[in-house]
Amino acid sequence: MSMIEFKNVEKYYGDFHALKHVNLKIDEGETVVLIGPSGSGKSTLIRTINGLEEIQEGQLLVNGFDLHDPKTDMNRMRKNVGMVFQHFNLYDNKTTLENVMLAPRLVLKRDEAENKKIAMELLEKVGLADKAANMPSELSGGQKQRAAIARSLAMRPKALLFDEPTSALDPEMVGDVLDVMRDIAKDSSMTMLVVTHEMSFAKAVADRVIFMADGEVLEDSTTREFFEKPKEVRAQKFLSQVEHH
Numbered sequence: 001m002s003m004i005e006f007k008n009v010e011k012y013y014g015d016f017h018a019l020k021h022v023n024l025k026i027d028e029g030e031t032v033v034l035i036g037p038s039g040s041g042k043s044t045l046i047r048t049i050n051g052l053e054e055i056q057e058g059q060l061l062v063n064g065f066d067l068h069d070p071k072t073d074m075n076r077m078r079k080n081v082g083m084v085f086q087h088f089n090l091y092d093n094k095t096t097l098e099n100v101m102l103a104p105r106l107v108l109k110r111d112e113a114e115n116k117k118i119a120m121e122l123l124e125k126v127g128l129a130d131k132a133a134n135m136p137s138e139l140s141g142g143q144k145q146r147a148a149i150a151r152s153l154a155m156r157p158k159a160l161l162f163d164e165p166t167s168a169l170d171p172e173m174v175g176d177v178l179d180v181m182r183d184i185a186k187d188s189s190m191t192m193l194v195v196t197h198e199m200s201f202a203k204a205v206a207d208r209v210i211f212m213a214d215g216e217v218l219e220d221s222t223t224r225e226f227f228e229k230p231k232e233v234r235a236q237k238f239l240s241q242v243e244h245h
């Protein structure tokens with residue numbers, strides 16, 4: 001069953017055409033990496049999926065919800081779709097544990113003891129059990145991002161969207177975050193869409209690669225096809241640039 005489906009989607013910022021007739025389908029459980037040059041529309045595309053950006057034309061279905069329908073209850077839709085941002089977006093005045101417990105408490109009304117147990121298990125999973133009582137300001141960038149991932153997982157989402165999750169990190173922090181993401185991708189029921197410039201992650205973890213340029217989806221191939229021989233000249237050029245970086 002498809003988890004995310006774009007049908008002839010158009011997105012404008014004023015006069016600027018940011019997404020051009022996008023057609024795309026991501027099935028439940030798939031791990032898809034979205035790549036492309038700076039300004040090609042990757043963030044815009046991923047942000048439309050949880051309604052952070054509106055679309056102007058076409059249809060966008062997420063977990064059965066029609067996002068272009070004004071009657072759609074976006075809060076209900078978002079319960080199942082988590083997002084991890086480049087800049088973590090943790091609550092600075094709450095401990096790591098409280099950050100992870102907050103949304104399930106408020107949104108799902110999860111029982112407090114159960115909530116704490118799940119949150120601690122998740123902190124354990126991302127290697128932060130010993131930082132539960134620390135404030136975000138006491139964490140490194142990589143630890144903040146792993147806390148943000150644990151926080152998203154606490155909602156038990158069906159899909160997780162990652163918008164350049166390692167771009168703001170010092171190089172030595174990147175590996176730990178990618179390891180956690182790799183672990184999540186192994187869960188066959190989780191749908192993941194990841195905007196990243198980490199080609200080795202894409203090669204190792206993605207089922208599929210989507211390449212965008214100038215607001216268009218130019219390629220949508222299996223990971224193997226894409227890295228063996230991208231069809232589009234712009235994709236070939238992009239790959240040779242990032243790989244010789």
Ligand SMILES: Nc1ncnc2c1ncn2[C@@H]1O[C@H](COP(=O)(O)OP(=O)(O)OP(=O)(O)O)[C@@H](O)[C@H]1O
Nearest residue numbers: 013014016018036037038039040041042043044045
């Ligand atoms: N709020 C906005 N208002 C106007 N234009 C915008 C807005 N957000 C993005 N854009 C434009 O839309 C285009 C796509 O931006 P987007 O951030 O989606 O690209 P990207 O592929 O994620 O780039 P990067 O890899 O640099 O993050 C860019 O030309 C950008 O300037």
